[in-house]
Amino acid sequence: MVARRRKRVARDSAEGIPNPPGYAAIRIKFSEKQQTCHYLYMKEHRVREGTKSSWPQKRTLFVLNVPPYCTEECLSRLLSPCGPVQSVELQGKPELAESLKEPKSKIFHPKPVSGFQVAYVVFQKPSGVSAALALKGPLLVSTESHPVKTGIHKWISDYAESVLDPEALQVEVDTFMEAYDKKIAEEEAKAKEEEGVPDDEGWVKVTRRGRRPVLPRTEAASLRVLEREKRKRARKELLNFYAWQHRETKMEHLAQLRKKFEEDKQRIELMRAQRKFRPY
Numbered sequence: 001m002v003a004r005r006r007k008r009v010a011r012d013s014a015e016g017i018p019n020p021p022g023y024a025a026i027r028i029k030f031s032e033k034q035q036t037c038h039y040l041y042m043k044e045h046r047v048r049e050g051t052k053s054s055w056p057q058k059r060t061l062f063v064l065n066v067p068p069y070c071t072e073e074c075l076s077r078l079l080s081p082c083g084p085v086q087s088v089e090l091q092g093k094p095e096l097a098e099s100l101k102e103p104k105s106k107i108f109h110p111k112p113v114s115g116f117q118v119a120y121v122v123f124q125k126p127s128g129v130s131a132a133l134a135l136k137g138p139l140l141v142s143t144e145s146h147p148v149k150t151g152i153h154k155w156i157s158d159y160a161e162s163v164l165d166p167e168a169l170q171v172e173v174d175t176f177m178e179a180y181d182k183k184i185a186e187e188e189a190k191a192k193e194e195e196g197v198p199d200d201e202g203w204v205k206v207t208r209r210g211r212r213p214v215l216p217r218t219e220a221a222s223l224r225v226l227e228r229e230k231r232k233r234a235r236k237e238l239l240n241f242y243a244w245q246h247r248e249t250k251m252e253h254l255a256q257l258r259k260k261f262e263e264d265k266q267r268i269e270l271m272r273a274q275r276k277f278r279p280y
Contacts, residue, residue: 023064027137028078030069030148037138041065044129045120054095058126059086061133063119066090069148070141075119077146078139083128090117108172 023041030038045060047053066075072088079085123129142148149157198204 024133024135026132026135026139028070029138029140031142032140038067039065042133044133055120056122059123059129061121061123061129062094063121066117066119068115068117069150071148072119074141074146074148075121078141079121079123079128079132079135082123082131082135084124085128086122086124088122089120091120092117094118108176 020041023043026040026042027037028040029036041064043062044058045053045055045062046057061079063075072090075090076085076088121132123132
């Protein structure tokens with residue numbers, strides 16, 4: 001296997017194909033009119049022993065340097081002569097081996113990645129990977145039977161695809177909410193089982209559950225609690241119970257009257273200055 005890989009690298013280097021170590025370079029062209037070639041770098045997807053991966057071993061092809069105009073359908077069509085293709089997925093960067101792949105939604109999908117991408121191509125048989133690594137180029141992305149839309153035609157197609165079907169949208173939302181409710185119910189059941197049960201070392205996990213329900217941590221709930229405490233303190237406070245409280249209340253009342261008197265004088269002076277009719 002190693003000797004065969006070295007021979008392939010030496011042959012590609014002799015032909016002038018830029019081939020990184022461990023990858024096979026496959027030439028592709030957008031159409032027959034294009035003179036220059038683009039290179040896809042492929043290798044068999046492998047992970048370390050004991051590491052979980054969301055892609056099946058020995059049947060997954062890892063592809064680098066995928067151009068923006070090469071879609072999942074185009075990549076599946078280019079590699080279909082090597083064997084039946086089970087699935088093709090494009091990503092902005094390689095995913096970690098330990099990360100679990102969530103099911104991809106047809107409606108609620110993230111923003112498409114602009115620029116070059118990586119691809120994971122899963123064949124139905126392991127022989128498809130070895131056949132893809134031995135491909136001879138150049139492969140045509142856009143043909144007469146399978147043209148790739150560009151320019152204004154691509155914009156019109158993208159806009160038409162952005163208009164969602166209400167029925168399909170409702171089905172997607174219902175499916176998501178059912179899965180979410182199921183997940184929340186499982187978490188609550190698990191927390192209820194663990195409540196008050198000591199672990200191996202004798203520690204008891206303190207949860208937010210209790211006999212009294214916890215108030216929601218929202219701004220409206222906090223304001224209601226503060227207003228309730230303010231009214232409670234006002235009922236307990238005794239106004240004008242002591243002589244100094246009575247004296248301070250009178251002084252504050254006189255200060256407010258003086259302030260209002262000065263404001264009224266200023267308002268009257270302003271009205272006199274703005275008066276247009278002056279009899280004297």
